[in-house]
Structure formats: structure tokens, C-alpha cells
Amino acid sequence: MLLPTTLRAVRRVYRLSPSLPSLSNHLSPSLSTPATHLSPALYTTSTTSLLNPTSRILTPRIYPPPTFEKVEREAKEVEETDEEADGFQFTDAYAAIHLAIDAVVKVFTVSSSPNYFLPWQNKSQRETMGSGFVIPGRRILTNAHVVADHTFVRVRKHGSPAKYRAEVQAVGHECDLALIVVESEEFWEGMHFLELGDIPFLQESVAVVGYPQGGDSISVTKGVVSRVEPTQYAHGATQLMAIQIDAAINPGNSGGPAIMGDKVAGVAFQNLSGAENIGYIIPVPVIKHFLSDVDESGKYVGFCSLGLSCQPSENAQLREHFHMHPEMTGVLVSKINPISDAHRVLKKDDIILAFDGVPIANDGTVPFRNRERITFDHLVSMKKANETANIRVLRDGQELELSVVVHPLKALVPVHEYEKLPSYYIFAGLVFVPLTQPYLHEYGEDWYNTSPRRLCERALRELPEKVGEQLVILSQVLMDEINVGYERLAELQVKKVNGVEIDNLKHLCELVEDCKEESLRFDLDDERVVVLNYNKAKLATSRILKRHRIPSAMSTDLLDSGVIKEEQEAAEA
Numbered sequence: 074m075l076l077p078t079t080l081r082a083v084r085r086v087y088r089l090s091p092s093l094p095s096l097s098n099h100l101s102p103s104l105s106t107p108a109t110h111l112s113p114a115l116y117t118t119s120t121t122s123l124l125n126p127t128s129r130i131l132t133p134r135i136y137p138p139p140t141f142e143k144v145e146r147e148a149k150e151v152e153e154t155d156e157e158a159d160g161f162q163f164t165d166a167y168a169a170i171h172l173a174i175d176a177v178v179k180v181f182t183v184s185s186s187p188n189y190f191l192p193w194q195n196k197s198q199r200e201t202m203g204s205g206f207v208i209p210g211r212r213i214l215t216n217a218h219v220v221a222d223h224t225f226v227r228v229r230k231h232g233s234p235a236k237y238r239a240e241v242q243a244v245g246h247e248c249d250l251a252l253i254v255v256e257s258e259e260f261w262e263g264m265h266f267l268e269l270g271d272i273p274f275l276q277e278s279v280a281v282v283g284y285p286q287g288g289d290s291i292s293v294t295k296g297v298v299s300r301v302e303p304t305q306y307a308h309g310a311t312q313l314m315a316i317q318i319d320a321a322i323n324p325g326n327s328g329g330p331a332i333m334g335d336k337v338a339g340v341a342f343q344n345l346s347g348a349e350n351i352g353y354i355i356p357v358p359v360i361k362h363f364l365s366d367v368d369e370s371g372k373y374v375g376f377c378s379l380g381l382s383c384q385p386s387e388n389a390q391l392r393e394h395f396h397m398h399p400e401m402t403g404v405l406v407s408k409i410n411p412i413s414d415a416h417r418v419l420k421k422d423d424i425i426l427a428f429d430g431v432p433i434a435n436d437g438t439v440p441f442r443n444r445e446r447i448t449f450d451h452l453v454s455m456k457k458a459n460e461t462a463n464i465r466v467l468r469d470g471q472e473l474e475l476s477v478v479v480h481p482l483k484a485l486v487p488v489h490e491y492e493k494l495p496s497y498y499i500f501a502g503l504v505f506v507p508l509t510q511p512y513l514h515e516y517g518e519d520w521y522n523t524s525p526r527r528l529c530e531r532a533l534r535e536l537p538e539k540v541g542e543q544l545v546i547l548s549q550v551l552m553d554e555i556n557v558g559y560e561r562l563a564e565l566q567v568k569k570v571n572g573v574e575i576d577n578l579k580h581l582c583e584l585v586e587d588c589k590e591e592s593l594r595f596d597l598d599d600e601r602v603v604v605l606n607y608n609k610a611k612l613a614t615s616r617i618l619k620r621h622r623i624p625s626a627m628s629t630d631l632l633d634s635g636v637i638k639e640e641q642e643a644a645e646a
Contacts, residue, residue, distance in 0.1 A: 169280035169332045170293050174231050175265045176207045177291060177329060179284040180215055180253070181236060183225040189512040190548070192495035192504075193623050198224060204283035204329035205253065206337070207266045214360070215328030216342050217244050217251045218308040221491045228255060230264060231291050243366075245373040246489050247309040249342050249355065250363045269357045270336030273298045273316065274442070281320045281341050281352070283329025296320025296350065301441075303448050304353060307343050310488045310510075313376065314451055315353045322352030358455060365457070375481030376454045379462070380413025381406055386424065387435045395424055396470035402426070403467065404437045404449075410536050414478040424467035428452050453479060486510060486532035486544060496628045498582045501610035502551035502617045503559070503595075503603065505567060507543040507578045508532060525564045527598070543577035547597060551621055555605065555613035562601050569596035582631050 185198040203219030205228065213228065220226055220241050227236040237260040242252040255261070273279060280295045296319040304315035318331065322344045331339040331354040339354030366374040383404040386392050395405065403426040409416045419425075426432065431439045433449050441447040456462060458480045466473050487509045495512075498505045506512065510532055516524040531544060545567045550560045567575060570584040571594050585593065588607050595603040614626055625632060 168335070169282055169295075170291070172335055173206065173267065173282040173293075173330060173332060174291065175263055176267045177282050177284075178205050178207070178213060178228045178230050179203075180205045180213075180219050180239075180328060181227045181229070182220050182223050184220075184222040185224050186222045187490075187493075187495050187511075189495055189506070189509070189515050192497040192506060192548075192628065193625070202284065202325055203327040204325065204341070206282075206328075206330045207264055208269070208364075209266050211254065211261060212242065213239070213253045213255065214340065215251050215253060216308070216340065217246045217249045217491075218342075219328050220244065220251050220253065221246070221308070223492075226253060228253070228260070230260065235259075243363075243373050244492065245309075245363045245366070245375070246491055247306070247311040247376055248313055248359050248363050249306050249308045250340065250360065252364075252367060267330055267332075268336050269360060270333055270338050272301060272356050272358065272442075273333050273338045275299070275301070277333060279318055279320065279331045279333045279338050279354070281318070281322060281326060281329060281331045281354070283326040283341060285321075285323040285325040287323070292326075294320045294322075294326075296352070299351075301356070301445070301447075303451055308489075311376065312450060313359055313454060314356050314447070316356050318352050318354060319350045320352055321350050322354075326352075362455060362457075374458045377456050377458060377460070377479040378410075378413070378482045379415045379453050379477065379479060380410030380482050381415055381419070381425075382408035383425065383437060385436050392435070395422065395467065397424060397467060401467065402435045403433050404435070408536075410482055411538050412536075412540050413482055414480070418475050418477050419464070419466065420468065422468075425464060426467055426472070427465040429463050483537070485535050485537040485542060494629060496578050496630055497548075498578060498585075498628070498631060499551070499614065499618065499623065499626045500585055501605050501613050502553045502556045504548045504551065505545055505578060505581060506548045508546050508566075512548075528564065528566075531566075539576065541577055545575055545578050545581055547595075547603075551617050553613055553617050553620075555610055555617075559603050562597060562603060565598040565601060567595055567597055570594070572596075579631055582627060 180203045182201050182203070183198055184201065185195045188194055188196050201219065203215060205213045205215030205219070208214050221244075223241060226239045226241060228239045229236045237255050237257045239253045239255045242254050244251045275298050277298050278295060279298060280293050282291065282293050284290075285292055285294075298316055299319055300317040301314070302317075303312045304317070305311075306313055306315070316331075316339050320331075322341045326341045327343075329341045330337045331341055337357070339356050340360060341352065341354050343353050345351040345353075362376065363373065366372070384407045386395070386397065386403060386405050391405070392401070397403070401424075403424045406419055406421055406423045406425060409419055409421065428439070428449050429452060431449070431452060433439055434446070437448055437450075438446040439449045439452060441451075453462070456479050460479055462477050462479050464475045464477055466475060490509050490511050495509075496507055508528060508531070513520050513524040513529060513532060521529060528544075528546065535544070547563055547565050547567055549563045550556050552560060567581060569575065570581055571588065571590065573584055575581045575584065591607060593605045593607045593610060597603065618624075618626055
């Protein structure tokens with residue numbers, strides 16, 4: 074939104090002339106909150122806590138009043154600056170507040186996360202707060218980490234003491250976005266929605282509106298766009314496009330809109346620890362991709378991936394070895410995910426020259442806007458699930474045009490398991506669970522160094538060989554006379570049950586429950602073996618569960634499949 078030249082000139086004059094602080098304060102008040110940095114370096118900013126902001130009194134210095142000639146000269150300078158800045162949008166804090174005051178809400182969440190060491194129970198509940206804003210369709214957009222593992226959600230609009238019950242409609246943890254809806258008609262009285270804009274250019278101004286820590290009322294902070302590039306999303310551990318700004322984004326700002334002109338340029342979601350005023354917002358293309366999934370499928374589907382690991386081809390000898398002509402550019406395929414469609418089409422040592430007709434540079438980037446570049450992964454992530462991508466490759470010196478179907482890929486070891494109860498299976502006091510990163514996170518903030526090294530390396534590097542594959546581990550041993558001597562075998566991967574290689578926890582459960590032999594044998598990592606008398610172990614399971622007050626020997630997902638299987642067998646009989 075461009076201010077009238079005269080008003081902007083007056084604001085410029087009084088900003089440069091501290092002798093008239095009263096008018097300057099009325100024209101451009103400053104809102105601020107104390108900055109807090111958490112670990113890890115990139116972190117989400119939903120949780121708020123009450124801090125005691127420090128204040129200090131500054132004695133204004135006395136300056137002589139400006140002359141008329143000085144005012145006229147500086148007004149002319151502002152007009153010249155406006156002409157140079159043609160094409161950029163300047164966001165005024167007043168305009169942002171006026172636009173957002175009836176659209177931005179405060180979100181109150183009660184959540185309870187699972188205990189992955191004791192997967193049959195949850196941790197104690199906690200309360201967090203964040204921000205959100207209304208979009209068309211009577212929906213509220215916020216961050217996924219604001220409502221993650223929620224049990225109860227309420228929202229409050231500006232100027233109202235009432236909190237209204239809200240329901241989570243859809244959550245996309247990879248892109249850190251969520252949609253919530255409110256049924257109360259009273260809540261929607263006087264509310265307005267915000268429209269989505271476009272990706273801002275570098276140095277364009279944005280105003281972040283929300284409810285950060287340090288107070289209970291709405292707040293606005295202003296900054297400029299510093300960088301636009303793929304960034305690691307702390308909550309979803311995914312590389313997606315993000316916009317870096319120099320506005321303060323503090324705990325509680327999460328989910329609030331970043332306004333440019335009269336439209337939304339992004340959603341505030343994280344900042345950088347150890348740096349001052351470096352915040353990140355989720356750009357409009359990512360938001361639209363999320364909303365498109367929900368509108369078309371009724372749920373969040375995900376962001377697509379080719380399932381490739383590629384190496385830059387910046388070395389001239391490398392390019393010569395793979396028969397690349399001087400005018401050719403591209404990247405070398407070094408690893409392919411076995412469950413991706415690319416595994417059917419591409420081969421190791423292929424050179425990817427172009428994606429959907431867009432040439433790929435030797436460093437893996439493609440053109441983006443005016444003289445900017447971005448990694449070609451962005452082009453892949455913006456495609457919808459099951460769309461076809463055209464890829465031009467160089468293989469053994471020959472150029473080929475290939476088609477690959479892209480879709481979201483699941484990792485062998487899931488990065489997150491929000492809104493899901495952990496899977497587990499207990500037999501004779503042996504607790505079996507699928508390996509997940511949330512399980513490793515139970516080892517503390519420094520989980521990468523404190524968790525079992527072998528499990529950590531597999532979680533971060535291994536790829537699945539087939540759809541539905543899991544790494545199943547013996548998490549712990551609940552002591553009983555039936556399992557004495559096996560307590561030191563915890564935290565090892567389970568490879569086989571009675572000589573049969575297992576695919577996942579459900580497969581292990583079925584092999585154990587259907588055992589017809591007298592002895593039951595588990596083959597673990599490091600060539601370790603667990604052998605149990607099947608009938609004695611089955612009897613011991615009941616008393617161990619009772620002793621530890623565990624309601625069931627298996628999680629709900631396995632229990633449901635067991636019930637379905639029994640019903641199918643009964644129907645066949």
C-alpha cells in the first residue's frame with residue numbers, strides 16, 4: 074500500500090527531526106517484544122510464556138525546530154525516492170493493523186504427546202498459544218506446530234473476552250500449516266478474511282501481525298524481505314521454499330500473517346537461533362499447494378519428491394567423463410529411492426539435464442524470477458501428487474526424454490508421528506516398536522549424540538526396499554523370570570522371527586500370534602538370538618501386563634487388524 078506523497082514526506086521530516094517527538098510518535102508508533110531464542114538453530118515459535126519485559130526511560134534531546142526550506146527540501150527528496158521505488162510495495166504498520174484486526178485470532182491449544190518409551194501412555198498435557206488468520210470459506214489458517222497433538226483447541230478474536238471452541242480440519246506437518254474451523258455463528262460476526270498475494274521481491278516491506286509473547290493484545294512488527302530460497306522447516310524437517318525477513322518473529326507469532334500491501338505474503342513460522350531479527354515466513358505457493366490438497370482431496374496429501382540424491386557436476390573432468398558437451402549442464406544421479414517411480418525409469422550415473430523443460434545448472438539450480446536462482450527440487454515439490462514430470466537425461470552419451478510420476482514418499486524411519494498413537498507389541502515382556510525419529514527424540518535435545526548410534530544412522534540414511542517396510546526394534550524388556558538374561562538385548566533391530574524376515578511390526582505380530590512351534594526364536598542385530606517356549610511365554614505375557622498396568626499387549630492399529638483377521642477366518646469357516 075503506497076502512502077500519499079505528502080503524508081510520507083511529513084513522516085520522513087519528523088523522523089529526521091526529533092524536536093517534534095509527539096507528532097512523530099502519533100504517526101509511527103513502534104511495537105516490540107523481547108526476543109527469545111531456543112534450540113535447535115531453526116525453531117518454531119508457537120509456545121508463549123510470560124516474561125517480565127524490561128523498560129527504560131530515555132530523556133529526549135532538544136533540537137531547534139526545522140525551517141520551512143528544510144521541510145520542503147526533504148519532501149522533494151521523498152518524492153524522488155518514491156519514483157525510484159516504483160514497482161515495489163511499501164507496507165505501513167497502520168494499514169496492516171487496520172487490515173488484519175478483524176481477521177487475526179489468537180489460538181489456544183491443549184496438547185498431549187505420546188511417550189515413545191512407554192507407548193501405551195501419553196505425557197502430561199500442556200498449553201500453548203499461537204496466532205491464526207481467517208481465509209475465504211470461514212476457515213482459519215495457522216501453523217501445524219500450533220495444533221500438533223492437540224486435544225482441545227479454542228480461538229479468540231480481537232476485542233473479545235470469549236474463547237470459542239475450534240476443530241482442526243486438516244494438518245500438513247511437512248509444510249507446517251493447519252486449517253481450523255469454528256462452528257459458532259457469534260464468532261464470525263464482524264470477521265473478515267484476508268486474501269493471499271504473491272511472493273515478495275527482495276527488500277519489499279512486510280508487516281507480521283500476531284500475538285507474540287510479552288503481552289496479550291495484538292502486535293505488529295515490520296521488516297523487509299532478505300532472502301527467498303528453500304529452507305529446512307524445523308517442524309516437518311522438510312526442505313521447502315521459505316522467505317527470510319528481518320522482522321522479529323517470537324513465540325506466539327506462529328500462524329500469524331505477514332502482510333504486504335493489502336494481501337498476505339506468507340505465514341510466520343520460525344526464526345533463527347543465535348541471530349537477531351531473522352525470521353521466516355511460509356510463502357504463498359506453499360500455502361496454495363496445501364489448500365489445494367485439502368479442497369480437492371478433503372485432506373492433506375503431501376509434497377512430491379523424485380526420490381533422488383543428486384551430485385553437482387561443476388567439475389570439468391566429471392562432465393567430460395559422462396560425455397557432457399560444453400553447452401550441457403545438469404546434475405549426476407547418485408542414489409534412487411527404491412519405492413519411487415524414478416527407480417523404474419532412471420539409473421544411477423544418469424545426468425539430469427532438464428525438468429519439465431527447464432534447464433538445470435551444474436549446481437542443481439534453475440532460474441527463478443529476475444536474476445534469482447533456486448534449487449530444482451522446488452519445481453518437483455510444487456507438482457501435485459501423481460502428476461507426470463518430463464525429464465531430459467544424458468545416459469551413456471545419449472539424450473533421452475523420460476516421464477516420471479511424482480508422489481509423496483514415506484521415509485523408512487518416519488520423521489514425525491503427530492496425531493497418531495505409537496505402535497507397539499508386547500510378548501513375554503519384550504516390547505517391540507517400529508523405529509521413528511520421535512522415539513530417538515526421547516533421548517533428549519541432543520538425541521543425535523545420546524541415542525544409540527546405529528539406530529540413529531539408520532534413521533537418517535537408510536531407504537525402504539518396499540512399500541510399508543519398517544525397522545522394528547526391541548525397545549525394552551519388562552523383567553520377568555521368563556526373559557531373564559535378555560535384558561541387555563534392548564535397542565537392537567529385529568531381523569527374523571522363526572527364520573522369516575519381517576517387513577514391519579504388523580508382520581512380526583502375525584508371525585508370533587500364528588506360531589505353531591514349541592519354541593519361538595527372534596534373530597536380532599549383532600547375531601543375537603532370543604528363544605522362548607511359546608506356551609510359557611504366552612502365559613507370562615498376561616501377568617507382565619497386569620504387573621505393569623498395561624491395558625493391552627498391542628496397540629490399537631495392530632488390535633484392529635487382528636480383529637479383522639479373526640472375522641475373516643470366521644467368515645471363511
